[in-house]
Amino acid sequence: MDVQPEMKTKNPWHRPWIICISVFFVAGIIAMVVVAVVQNKPLHQKYKYGIVLDAGSSHTSLYIYQWPAEKENNTGMVQQKLACNVKGKGISSYSPEPKKAGESLKECMDKARDTIPNHRHHETPVYLGATAGMRLLKMENDTASEKVLESVEQFLQTYPFSYQGARIITGQEEGAFGWITVNYLNDYLRKASGTLGALDLGGASTQITFVSGQNLESPDNSIDFRLYGNDYQLYTHSFLCYGKDQVLKLSLANEIQSTNQQLTDNITLQDPCFHKGYKATKTFEDVFNSPCVRGLRLTQNKFVHVGLGDGEACHAAVRKVFNDSRCTHSTCSFNGVFQPPVEGKFGAFSAFYFVMNFLNLTSYPLDVAKEQLARYCATPWNTIIQNHPNVKEKYLSEYCFSGTYILTLLEDGYNFTSKNWKDIEFIKQIGDSDAGWTLGYMLNLTNMIPAEVPDTPPLPYGGYVTLMVLLSLMILVLGLLACKVFRRPTGSTQKEII
Numbered sequence: 001m002d003v004q005p006e007m008k009t010k011n012p013w014h015r016p017w018i019i020c021i022s023v024f025f026v027a028g029i030i031a032m033v034v035v036a037v038v039q040n041k042p043l044h045q046k047y048k049y050g051i052v053l054d055a056g057s058s059h060t061s062l063y064i065y066q067w068p069a070e071k072e073n074n075t076g077m078v079q080q081k082l083a084c085n086v087k088g089k090g091i092s093s094y095s096p097e098p099k100k101a102g103e104s105l106k107e108c109m110d111k112a113r114d115t116i117p118n119h120r121h122h123e124t125p126v127y128l129g130a131t132a133g134m135r136l137l138k139m140e141n142d143t144a145s146e147k148v149l150e151s152v153e154q155f156l157q158t159y160p161f162s163y164q165g166a167r168i169i170t171g172q173e174e175g176a177f178g179w180i181t182v183n184y185l186n187d188y189l190r191k192a193s194g195t196l197g198a199l200d201l202g203g204a205s206t207q208i209t210f211v212s213g214q215n216l217e218s219p220d221n222s223i224d225f226r227l228y229g230n231d232y233q234l235y236t237h238s239f240l241c242y243g244k245d246q247v248l249k250l251s252l253a254n255e256i257q258s259t260n261q262q263l264t265d266n267i268t269l270q271d272p273c274f275h276k277g278y279k280a281t282k283t284f285e286d287v288f289n290s291p292c293v294r295g296l297r298l299t300q301n302k303f304v305h306v307g308l309g310d311g312e313a314c315h316a317a318v319r320k321v322f323n324d325s326r327c328t329h330s331t332c333s334f335n336g337v338f339q340p341p342v343e344g345k346f347g348a349f350s351a352f353y354f355v356m357n358f359l360n361l362t363s364y365p366l367d368v369a370k371e372q373l374a375r376y377c378a379t380p381w382n383t384i385i386q387n388h389p390n391v392k393e394k395y396l397s398e399y400c401f402s403g404t405y406i407l408t409l410l411e412d413g414y415n416f417t418s419k420n421w422k423d424i425e426f427i428k429q430i431g432d433s434d435a436g437w438t439l440g441y442m443l444n445l446t447n448m449i450p451a452e453v454p455d456t457p458p459l460p461y462g463g464y465v466t467l468m469v470l471l472s473l474m475i476l477v478l479g480l481l482a483c484k485v486f487r488r489p490t491g492s493t494q495k496e497i498i
């Protein structure tokens with residue numbers, strides 16, 4: 001009979017005020033966790049955007065980059081969202097009708113406008129950097145190059161983005177920003193443990209950039225950076241006229257001049273760098289229409305370009321474009337240009353990659369690569385066309401020449417050897433971003449690579465929330481235990497109740 005009142009008094013959970021306190025206690029902790037989560041996590045990942053146009057000698061590419069809005073100073077945060085290839089040739093080719101230079105960018109700029117959310121347009125910077133094609137046009141005809149730049153400037157300003165300028169970048173900038181891009185994308189800048197040298201081959205110039213422990217004897221070739229608290233001394237050099245299209249002109253001009261034939265119609269040029277069975281009629285203007293080629297002969301007279309398919313003779317012909325005679329420094333690459341011995345690992349991109357990847361030579365030792373290239377060069381033109389029906393004929397006809405130039409430039413020019421050949425990696429992209437100077441250019445102009453390590457919260461977001469939850473649970477358990485201990489009825493009170 002007495003059991004019922006005894007049970008009621010022994011279970012404190014049946015007391016309304018304890019239930020009330022516990023409910024508020026648990027609700028308070030849940031509220032605390034929810035507030036911490038909501039407060040710290042943005043509802044949607046917000047991105048910011050930047051646009052860079054790479055106005056190269058052969059064509060223009062537009063890149064859109066994106067990064068989380070609240071993390072712009074953390075390395076590795078900027079990624080390529082879109083690459084758009086502008087149809088047609090490079091902007092320097094529009095010098096006879098500069099107005100068309102701007103309009104040529106329409107398709108890609110429209111795509112950028114459609115890709116970037118409208119509310120971000122006005123704060124999205126747009127940069128255009130022109131490289132060696134425009135450097136050459138400027139040398140040839142300053143006013144023409146100004147007109148082309150004005151045309152692209154006017155056109156880019158018709159878009160709702162934040163236009164930041166169109167200019168010809170220097171060879172040093174092209175080299176240094178290519179180096180920043182590949183090291184940023186590999187996340188080497190934060191870790192002070194080694195960097196990747198950058199090798200960029202274009203149509204009109206080529207760049208070599210790497211960290212050298214040696215004394216840099218020529219100030220023109222030296223760039224100092226402080227990034228994320230680390231100091232870097234870079235060696236860089238850009239060889240104007242040593243992009244693969246200009247070197248082809250140089251090499252053809254040398255061969256034409258050494259035939260000792262009158263440059264009248266219908267001379268035949270026997271070229272070891274083109275395949276046997278290749279035959280095309282070209283004009284002297286095609287070869288000599290560049291400030292890179294001496295002995296300007298701008299005639300419409302034609303010559304017949306005939307392939308011999310002889311890899312060894314091609315190597316000898318290509319070597320002639322390098323001038324090794326005078327070096328006034330302790331060591332040189334070629335043409336009397338100072339270069340310390342190459343050091344560390346290198347990423348070789350742009351045409352280095354396109355050509356070596358087409359030739360399937362990206363992962364062989366130097367000697368094997370040379371043998372395979374010689375075999376490729378000796379393959380008849382008919383067979384080459386049959387084997388690659390979908391490759392542009394202009395590219396296809398030039399791969400033997402371009403491959404030979406690349407091996408010659410790397411070995412005889414920059415002094416890579418069979419020993420350190422494996423240190424060169426031919427790369428197109430790192431992650432989803434293309435290797436090239438554009439990303440480094442934008443990171444620099446938007447101040448997204450700070451000199452010092454940025455302040456970061458002591459805990460990452462996930463760790464912070466987990467810790468909060470664990471601490472809350474701990475408080476809850478302790479609270480409940482305390483309740484239990486302090487509210488446990490003592491013997492005397494039990495007796496009193498009974």
Ligand SMILES: Nc1ncnc2c1ncn2[C@@H]1O[C@H](COP(=O)(O)OP(=O)(O)O)[C@@H](O)[C@H]1O
Nearest residue numbers: 056057058059131132202203204205243351354
């Ligand atoms: N698929 C490809 N195969 C071979 N060469 C290519 C391919 N795509 C682009 N190229 C070449 O890459 C080079 C790119 O140079 P570009 O950036 O336009 O010039 P520069 O950097 O000297 O101003 C050009 O010689 C172009 O012909």
Ligand SMILES: [Ca+2]
Nearest residue numbers: 056131202350
């Ligand atoms: Ca380029």
